[in-house]
Amino acid sequence: MSRLKEYISNISDLKDETFNKLKKCFQPLELKKKEFFVREGEYARQIGFLENGIVRAYFLNQAGKEYNKQFFVGPSIIGAYTSLLTKQPNKIAQQALTNCTILAAEYSEIEKLYENYHEIERLGRKIAEYYFLEKEQKEIEMALLDADKRYLIMKERFPGLESIIPQYYIASYLGISRTQLSRIRKKLLRS
Structure with missing residues (x-):
């Protein structure tokens, strides 16, 4: 959990009490190379903190050709964010490219904390903003x-x-x- 605390501290300050509430949501998870954190077509339920390892986010076109959308290298946040927010089936799979150490949390448990811990809600917003900016940057790079x-x-x-x-x-x-x-x-x- 020390890597999670360090990662979060670089994004947003949380009081110790608030971090302790948040960390209770996370459980260790090991993914072996080629295992999935979330598959296409599943309803995402978890968000993860990738402590160590590499995960790719990819999708398949109708002909079955793979497109790698993003690589996540620990430490990083992973999860099918669109599926988590929309409650719709996931379109982008996330697969381990190496053995990975992850702390996984039910997203619904974190959402419950938003009500009473605005620091956690702010953290979630800042993480979302970071990934939005990263996505936009890659789109600009691909186009220009x-x-x-x-x-x-x-x-x-x-x-x-x-x-x-x-x-x-x-x-x-x-x-x-x-x-x-x-x-x-x-x-x-x-x-």
Whole structure:
């Protein structure tokens, strides 16, 4: 729980009493590589704090092609936020790419705390704002930057990730083919 407290402290200050109420919602969860935190089509119930490991958020198109939307590297918050808020089936799966240590909480329990602990409600808002800004930034990058620049940003955002996960996941995240990723990597090695 110390990593959770440190992570939260970097986002928003919580009194010790408030943090103690919040931490009671979380239970340890181990995900093995390739296991899912949430699957497509499920109704999400939990939010997680990824202490260690890497999780990908991805979806499939009608032809069955995967698109990697996001990578989460611990420490990070994970969960099917849209499904949690709308109470609709999840459209974006979250799968462990490595063995992961997670603290998972029923989202409904955290929502109950919002009523009496405005610090927790503020924390939830700040986390949502962070992920909104991150999503918008990636959309801007995909629309305005060439693949070389997107690749360099990805390397900076997720240092060492490309040596841990398959290259086709990275290509999908960047919106390019594996062949194009290979060419970009070779070009950057020569320069």
